[in-house]
Amino acid sequence: MMIYKDASKSVAERVEHLLSLMTIEEKIGQLVQPFGWQTYTNNEGNITLNESFKQQVEQGGIGSLYGALRADPWTGVTLENGLSAREGAEAVNLIQRYAIEHSRLGIPILIGEECSHGHMAIDGTVFPVPLLLGSTWNVDLYREMCRAVARETRAQGGAVTYSPVLDVVRDPRWGRTEECFGEDPYLIGELAVASVQGLQGESLDQEDTVAATLKHFVGYGSSEGGRNAGPVHMGWRELLEVDLYPFHKAVEAGAASIMPAYNEIDGVPCTVNSELLDRILRKDWGFEGLVITDCGAINMLASGHDVASDGLHASVQAIQAGIDMEMSGEMFGQYLKQAVAEGKLEVQVLDQAVRRVLALKFRLGLFEQPYVDADQAAEVIGNEQHIKLARQLAAEGVVLLKNEAATLPLSIATVGRIAVIGPNADQAYNQLGDYTSPQPKSKVQTVLDGIRSKFMCSETVQSSEQVLYAPGCRIRGDSREGFERAIEVASKADTVIMVVGGSSARDFGEGTIDLKTGASKVSDNTWNDMECGEGIDRMTLGLAGVQLELIQEVHKLGKTLVVVYINGRPIAEPWVDEHADAILEAWYPGQEGGHAVADILFGDVNPSGRLTISIPKHVGQLPVYYNGKRSRGKRYLEEDLQPRYSFGYGLSYTTFEYSEPKLSANSMTTGESVTVSVHVTNTGSCAGAEVVQLYISDVISSITRPAKELKGFVKVNVEPGETRNIEFSIGAEQLQYIGRELKPVVEAGQFHIHIGRNVNDTQMVELTVEEA
Secondary structure (H helix, E strand, O other): OOHHHOOOOOHHHHHHHHHHHOOHHHHHHHOEEOEHHHOEEEEOOEEEEOHHHHHHHHOOOOOEEEOOOOOOOOOOOOOOOOOOHHHHHHHHHHHHHHHHHHOOOOOOOEEEEOOEOEOOOOOOOOOOOHHHHHHOOOHHHHHHHHHHHHHHHHHOOOOEEOOOEOOOOOOOOOOOHHHOOOOOHHHHHHHHHHHHHHHHOOOOOOOOOOEEEEEEEOOHHHOHHHOOOOOEOOOHHHHHHHHHHHHHHHHHOOOOEEEEOOOEEOOEEHHHOHHHHHHHHHHHOOOOOEEEOOOOHHHHHHOOOOOOOOHHHHHHHHHHHOOOEEEOOHHHHHHHHHHHHOOOOOHHHHHHHHHHHHHHHHHOOOOOOOOOOHHHHHHHOOOHHHHHHHHHHHHHHOEEEEEHHHOOOOOOOOOOOEEEEOOOOOOHHHHOOOOOOOOOHHHOOOHHHHHHHHHHOOOOOOOHHHEEEEOOOOOOOOOOOOHHHHHHHHHOOOEEEEEEEOOOOOOOOOOEEOOOOOOEEOOOOOOOOOOOOOOOOOOOOOOOOOHHHHHHHHHOOOOEEEEEEEOOOOOOOHHHHHHOOEEEEOOOOOOOHHHHHHHHHOOOOOOOOOOOOOEOOOHHHOOOOOOOEHHHOOEOOOOEOOOOEOOOOOEOOOOEEEOOOEEOOOEEEOOOOEEEEEEEEEOOOOOEEEEEEEEEEEOOOOOOOEOOEEEEEEEEEEOOOOEEEEEEEEOHHHHOEEOOOOOEEOOOEEEEEEEEEEOOEEEEEEEEEEOO
8 A cells, every 4th residue: 555545654654655756747636726616507406517527636746725615706606506405515525536536646635614703605504703702702612613614614525614704803994893802912812712612522533523724824903904804013022922823823723724814914914924924823833734825816916915026026025935735726836846847846845845744634534534424414404403502502692781761671471562773674695694605595594584473472462463574775875765654653652672783694696675575586686785804994984875864764753762773883862862762783693693683682682792803982092992092091072082982792581690709818819829709799689691701901011012901801691680600710821910020920020810791890809029
């Protein structure tokens, strides 16, 4: 048996043997990742491979395919021409079989898929977006979701996912805010570790694990003006302390792959930043995995960043800086052979990249088991357990921002008629977020669906006439033709639930809606309501279109007014904050979002979501992230610097009381640790989950520090009258920062230890740290 085919040999032995057998063309083939959806044709369930794919396999091979199962307007894959769960598995098997049987060395293909909040393929479960997942503050539940995503993806043959997104959001005008967990590096780091654990499991060569790809490395959430892929102005200390922190935690957890960001930092594009890709990632952190570009990133070096004269120069720069594989494969496929032939690229550099690709394939067990079971794919993907999990995640991540006079929860028995009004009340795609595949309407539960189901399941009230509906307006545009119908519907109700916000829905060919009837309506000029998502950055954070005006007109009726935001970035609307009786922030809650929102509206679930991103009073306050420096100033002429809703904030239907925090010792040396504890009592009448948050302030430091930094949290369920004792350990990891020498240091001095329910509602105890 050939050594590279012998599973009893080490990965290193197998890699070296296979590498020794490969031609230059075959080596380069391993570094390219063409678009997978272009490799086959689906003719009413009859899947055939395209000739261009076959030729590429036979002429040197293909290392990887991107998005073989991806379905969205970009790929042109729809519900009508796309692949079901079973068909997707069969298509990947067909691709793998051809690659193995028709290439000289029989190297399997690495199938890479998008899985930020569920596998982006038809039939896959659509979980809430990461911004909501972060708002759950439930690391264990998120890890469970990642396990489900890995099961669904691997069941169809996907072996690597381009998630998690670990960008730290600094300007929420950025359209990709929804893809991120929030603004705090510690919180993101905890979720990063959970993601790697959930996706990769105990071993990558299992039928329910996939390789995680950390992105976007690094600083992508700190772009100039919140513009996607814009320049980043950041010093090394902040980079190490904030943006690199979650990536480091995930690398320590064993992440298999990493993707550099599009942006530049201090003039150097991340794609060719050897300080990041070699010195920090490889040498300092010991990362041995795969580095893959984002799509088109190498092209940008020659056309956008303009640090390369042409594609050849750009390709050589990228691979020499540490890039192993190019998503799309356009530049590597065209120029690397020429670069070697002309002596511009050493074969040793090429070989090192190939080693990393092959090593990942061996670790994934693709040489032993390149095929999947299509029957199992049909059973696993979108199963009831995953749907239930999607609903629980959505419910735990919804944040109650306001609840004047205990407006919520509503009672079906006494609420009377409800009017559900707004462009997001019954628009399925608007609650799913970006990077979502086409969905049949029956699969997505809207807020209107969720509320109606509550009444239909009620033993006391079972009438569809109790719930009225009107869309009122669109997300964007200035049409008010739906106002009259919306006001008429609202006037007949006792309580009005306004479901407004944003949309990251791309044009799935669904047309639009009739603003008078709410019915779907396809027109020649499909209206695009998208105001968030990749490439959709905004100047403001207000409601788009005439949504605010619609709310104001309905408010004039004097009805109880509950506002539900469904959106991908914070919304700053002072009028709504002041006049609504209750406000729910639901972000993009996924396919079960409507049920989750209804569960909270009617008290079947006590809201426990807490903000992971500060919501400003006005866009002019930006940046408003909580962990800014003490020297950031006090106020503007018009307003102070405090956000409308602070980091960690969120209301509950019950109340919690905190005791004074106590330290196990009031002093420690720099090499020791202490424990801080607090009693949390549910003083209300219903059970609830509280997110207990630990913040630390370094009172005097050699380098300026934030006023407070999150260093621990735990979500605990507490019954009425019950008291829970919560403990946090405080040691070097919690007290250190990046010092003058750009290394972690713990300085002697005074530290303030804060414990509470959000960053602006804590109790403090002092800790003295002495030199060891």
